[in-house]
Amino acid sequence: MDDIRVAVVGLGPRALGTWIPLLQRIPGFRITALCDPIKALHERALAQLTTQEDVTTYERYGDVLAADDVDAVALTVRSEHQGGMAADALEAGKHVHAEVPAAHSIEDCWRIVDAVERTGLTYQLAExxxxxxxxDAWRDLVAQGRLGHVTYAEGQYFHYHLGGMFQDPRTGTLLGPDRLGEYPDAKPTWVQRMPPIHYLPHELSPLLKVLDDRVVEVVGMGTGQPSKANPDVAQPDLQVALMRTAKGTVMRLAASFANPHPDGSWHWYQVLGTNGRVEWNRGLRDKPRMWLADGQMHDLAEVDWRYERTDAPREARGSGHGDADFYTHVAFRDAVLDGRQPAFDVYRAMDTAAPAILAAKSIAQGSVPLAVPDFQRHKENP
Known part of the structure; x- marks a missing residue:
């Protein structure tokens, strides 16, 4: 296989603004299909292509899975069914590169794991x-023991983003409650029904990589519905989860999309150990900080850590999300072409999805603690 023939499924802003441009820019991919139930979005997607030759558009996902000229599905949907759609693709013989989160139910997490184990196909979460x-810098500090035993970690994603809460069914236009007068037929999207805590992979994934760990127990709490800040939005303003890892670290993770928050300062992390502490910047004019107990440091000191990697190749620059979008596509491409699973494999992907799903379930059950499945153990004892 010289090129991976890809079907882009779900033609929203992420597909049009990032996935389609990158799949054309990075060698090893060839877009052969586009799919979305809203036909008006097909033309917008086709306009993003450098060539429309041999590209088929579909309204039905099942037709994509039956197509002979599709090797892999780029799943860029926002839906409660996205986990099941990933499993369907694997079962149909297609590799899967899927937008976060991996799934919205534990059952779909297991379906994906089972499908990968049975088919041997490549699954990667595009986290x-x-x-x-x-x-990577924090991971090295932890691995070297510079922070001591990690006792506590925090991560939060506060992204005040109302623009995807409604969608016009004819044009596919996404909008916020302030534009409902312009689009009287607009309907609430899945984002509005999704528990915000489900969208924790961008916090859980990097922290679990730093700690080389997995979550074993979770309990959640949240504000009520609808949003107090925006009553037209059915989503809670905020949800928070406390988690315990296999190595004994306590973690606090939180997510919010309806509560006002400064633009751009969406992600925040902290890792605290028995011998030191690292902390991400609190605002755009702030700097990351570090303190080491054995480093003759009397206070937290600023460190010039960034999203962008110092070892980034030129092709990564400007790819999106601090140049990180490039790496997830390259990792998926190389795994498929080499006939193997990526380093961020299906088990690690589900380790980012299941704790968030169970945090929402805990909230629904009155904040009871819930155990998290061990997907790695299933790998050893299917």
Missing amino acids: QTRFWGFV
Whole structure:
């Protein structure tokens, strides 16, 4: 196989603005199909292609899975069914590169794991924050024991983003509650129904990479519905989860999309150990910080860690999300062409999805602690 023939499924902003441009820019991919139930989006996607020759458009996902000229599915949907759609593709003989989160139910997590184990096909979650430069720097500090035993870690994704809460069914236009007067037929999207805590992979994935760990127990709490800040939005303003890892680290993770928050300062992380602490910047004019107990340091000191990697190749620059989008596509491409699983494999992907799913379930059950499945153990004892 010289090129991976890809079907881009779900033609929203992520597909049009990032996936389609990158799949054409990175060698080893060839887009052969586009799919979305909203036909008006087909023309917008086709306009992004450098060539439309041999590209087929579909409204039905099942037709994509039956296509002979599709090797892999780029799953860029926002839907409660996205986990099941990934499993369907694997079962149909297609490799899968899927947008976060991996799934919205534990059953779909297991379906994906089972499909990969039975077919041997490549599955990768397109979670890009784990490729950031500072994540590797923090991982090295932990691995070298510079922070001591890690006792506590935090991660939060506060992205005040109302623009995808509604969609016009005819044009596919995504909009916020402030534009409902312009689009009287607009309907709430899945994003509005999704528990915000489900969208934790961008926090869990890098932290679990830093800690080389997995979550074993979770309990959640959240604000009520609808949003207090935006009553037209059915989503809670905020949800928070406390988690315990296999190595004994306590983690606090939180997510919010409806509560006002400064633009751009979406991600924040902290790792605290028995011998030191690292912390991401709190705002755009702030700097990351570090303190080491054995480093003759009397206070936290600023460190010039960044999203962008110092060892980034020229092709990565400007790819999106601090250049990290490039790495997830290259990792998927190389795994498919080499006939193997990526380093960020299906088990690690589900380790980012299951704790978030169970945090929402904990909230629904009155904040009871819930155990998290061990997907790696299933790998050893299928």
